[in-house]
Amino acid sequence: MAGMGPHPAVADVRRAVRLALGDLRPGELVLAACSGGADSLALAAALGFEAPRAGLRAGLLTVDHGLQEGSADRAAEVVRLAPRLAIGLAEALTVSVGTSGGPEAAARQARYAALSRAAERLGAAAVLLGHTRDDQAETVLLRLARGSGTRSLAGMPARAGIYRRPLLGLGRATTVAACAALGLIPWDDPHNLDARYTRVRVRERLLPALEREIGPGVAEALARTADLCRDDADALDAWADAVYARAVQAAGDAQDCALSDIETGGPVVRVAVREIADLPAAVRRRVLRRAAVEAGAPSGTLSAAHILQVDRLVTEWRGQRRIEVTGGIGVVRRYGTLIFARQPASPVS
CATH class of the missing domain: 3.30.465.60 (Uridine Diphospho-n-acetylenolpyruvylglucosamine Reductase; domain 3)
Incomplete structure (x- = not known):
């Protein structure tokens, strides 16, 4: 219908990204780190919409960890998707993942190193990450189990150096709904269902059990705890x-x-x-x-x-x-x- 606004989930993601870009100067480059999953895909789509309206340039980076068969092809698919998201600059970054600290930590270390190098090379003012409120809740639970202090329980910051996390106030259901409303089909990483990974067990078993036994709103409460900490x-x-x-x-x-x-x-x-x-x-x-x-x-x-x-x-x-x-x-x-x-x-x- 003419004059009808975007789907509420799309509007929520766009609003969050718009707020995250508010202090940047016209002409600066902002990159979205996009794996092709629902969170980062919704984030990249919102950046493609908001950046030109703020006078900013938008770019997309995807990281090929080389840990699964066909990973290079999937990274290429994400790059090819960029024009549809109104993003002109897009690159796939290939990394070599070590073993230090376990597979999750090693992949994360390699990913951030590659993103930082690319951001510096391209002269980016900011790199947006697609972590949501659910990711924050998982982080708090993981660190609580390790007996971490207040700083660790504070979870992931909305900003840390060049990195920004606009979606920490939104749930994963919102990014999934935003992708559906935009006709975007996210890629479901098999690693996200692999129970060998601690974070997957927290996501697939522990948080749902807490929701069943304690009641809904556990993720929101944990994210609020992170803010207070x-x-x-x-x-x-x-x-x-x-x-x-x-x-x-x-x-x-x-x-x-x-x-x-x-x-x-x-x-x-x-x-x-x-x-x-x-x-x-x-x-x-x-x-x-x-x-x-x-x-x-x-x-x-x-x-x-x-x-x-x-x-x-x-x-x-x-x-x-x-x-x-x-x-x-x-x-x-x-x-x-x-x-x-x-x-x-x-x-x-």
């Missing part, structure tokens, strides 16, 4: 950043000659114990974690258990020897100062 984590991180700056400055001002005998091939970070001793544990441990990372400890392998051990140098000081964390970095307490460094140091006698 992110607000808390942001506040605690800001507090910890301010304390860290003071504690490092105070340790430097002390100019204690007893601290000058540490020879190291890497950075040395000194933190004044008096500046952090009376802080809430959530803030103090954030300061300790940052100090360890600044000294060279790899953040990906720096666990809560490591930080808890370092924290005892503050809260349960009894002349302990050096605490080893990760990446060859250790921590020792000397005369009211925590020293994070690679070179072993003798404790106070």
Whole structure:
């Protein structure tokens, strides 16, 4: 019927994308990462509609992980679909997936590396990802099962560097309905039904069981929990950043000659114990974690258990020897100062 607007699901996805593009300048390039599934296909279609209306250029990237027979053909099909979505620039990126961290983590690492390289090469201002509220709920459950802290339970951010996730406020049912209304046929990745993958078991078994036993709305509640945790984590991180700056400055001002005998091939970070001793544990441990990372400890392998051990140098000081964390970095307490460094140091006698 003339004058009739788009299907409600199409309108919802377009609105979400429009809001995500609001701060970009006319002429900038925005890329949609599209696997051909319902979420990313609806996202790409919305970008193709909204970008020209905002004076932006739209592009599409699809990643061929090479993990399934015919994957190159499917990637080519997604590229060929771009003109129908009103997207002029489209590329298939071929990656080699390693084994580090398991198949899911390895594929994700390879995918993001390829997307980042392509975005830099093309001069893109943003890359849109099709994660929905259901993906956010799955992420929260997975991290909850691992005993993660507030920052991890915050789930996936709506923005992280060049990446943006416009659809975190929408359910997967909306993207499926949007594709149907637009006459787009999504590709159902067999991996999305493979129970060998933890996320698939969460999606296909755990979340439906929670919905049956607790009632509808579990995904929405979990996504809302992520939002609340992110607000808390942001506040605690800001507090910890301010304390860290003071504690490092105070340790430097002390100019204690007893601290000058540490020879190291890497950075040395000194933190004044008096500046952090009376802080809430959530803030103090954030300061300790940052100090360890600044000294060279790899953040990906720096666990809560490591930080808890370092924290005892503050809260349960009894002349302990050096605490080893990760990446060859250790921590020792000397005369009211925590020293994070690679070179072993003798404790106070």
